[in-house]
Amino acid sequence: MSAIVASPSFHVSPSLRLGIGRFLLLAAVLAVWQFAPAYTLIDSLISRPTLVAERIFQWIANGLLIRESIATLSSVIFGLFFGGVAGSFLGLVAGFWRPVGAIVEPWLTGLFALPKSAFIPLFILWFGISGRQHVLFVATVVFFFFFFAMFNGARNVPASWRNLLALSGANAFQSIRILYIPASFGWLLAAMRLAIPHAFVAAISIEVIASRDGLGHLVKTSSAVLDATGTVAAVAWLVALSTTLGATSIKLAESARWNK
């Protein structure tokens, strides 16, 4: 028997170890949640993981969760799209043409600081409670993230790069396409990280306040009848959805990073 023969090792890769750690944390929290309420009076107020899971499966089976998710997701995705396009475009314009930037920047900084949800009643007054109005509200919220990302991205393009383009005789469109947009990519990625969860929060807030559908509506109708299981089920589903969408889109964006 040679000493070189390796003893059976239970070597675990660092990423697997991290995954196991995270899973154990989740399991511990769920276990406490599952078993602790039995000894207290709040049992019916916070529900239990098994009840929540049961409810989620029930809702998936009868199609309710899918229907409401589509309503919320369409507000989020279209809102992100329109807010993202408008914000990036105006941010680029304001960052590229300095005088424009100097004029609009303080006003937009002020508007950014406004709590947008305080305007939901006004939004309803102006645009009604249609899905279109949800998209508009989400777009308004995410607009600012994209605006400031592109604005700062464009303003931080180094002088040496700008000179390079100028001495090649580049016009404004060439400079924007070749230099400003790719140079702002990192800023846009950072904006996306912030904008996706905020888009969900915006969509849910407006659905809670005024809507006939969407996950926010589901949260509200459940909590209105003191249905803790339903409320937690809707919120848990929402978190899963928002995290998945966020992670996927960031991954997609990052994979495109240096390809051009």
Add this chain to the structure above:
Amino acid sequence: MNIQASHSTGVFDVEPGRAPVLSFQGVSKSFSHENRSTPAIETINLDIARGEFVAFLGPSGCGKTTLLNLAAGLIKPDNGAVLRDGEPLRGPNTRVGYLTQSDALLPWRTVIANVTLPLEIRRIPRVERQARAMAMLERVGLGAFARHLPGQLSGGMRKRAALARTLVYDPKTLLLDEPFSALDAQARLAMQRQLRELVDELGLTVLLVTHDLNEAIALADRIVVFSKRPARVLEDIDIRHDPSILRQRRTSLDGSLHDRLWSLLENELEAGALR
């Protein structure tokens, strides 16, 4: 000391009737910062003839870079005029190649995509710009690295990629602002030799800003010495280029030139310190 700016027609100006490639005519420029205006250069008169290799030598921060930026058309003079081929310069000078201390390679583009960039902007067809960029990369010895990203290259290689990009659109004039100062001694020497070869081969006119005496002597045909800020021309010396000057640096001729230039700079540094 020769305070008066001297007009040099340049030793390589073979056609006397022809306008200089670049001409600074009574050019002044100040920069304002926090409501205070600081003059960077004062009444500069200089002619750069076709085919000349001119070094601008002066203490750090004396305004040499301002002169190059004026020649590149990136800034406008307060007084006087910058002429290109006898015509006043309006807007960025697209006939020059400008290479600075920063290589300004775009990190998201491969080396070849960086080199094709000036051609892309000039709307040269794709096939042609690829071919020209590749030829230029081969010339600076980076052919094998065309598909690399700038972040994967060493400082010297990045500098050569930047040089290839500067030369790819055949500018007849090069503006170099301490281009090799960030390199180590060996890489710098190799780059200097390569630059001089390319310049001779392509018949370029060069304005090289440097505070390195040896670099000026090794490369230039003519050395213009500037005072401390605001920059004025102190001396304008023609030194004929000798292809073997890198080896000749130790000769007595160079030694005396070196001493003369050094004493000029030294005076300026002392004057600055006493201020």
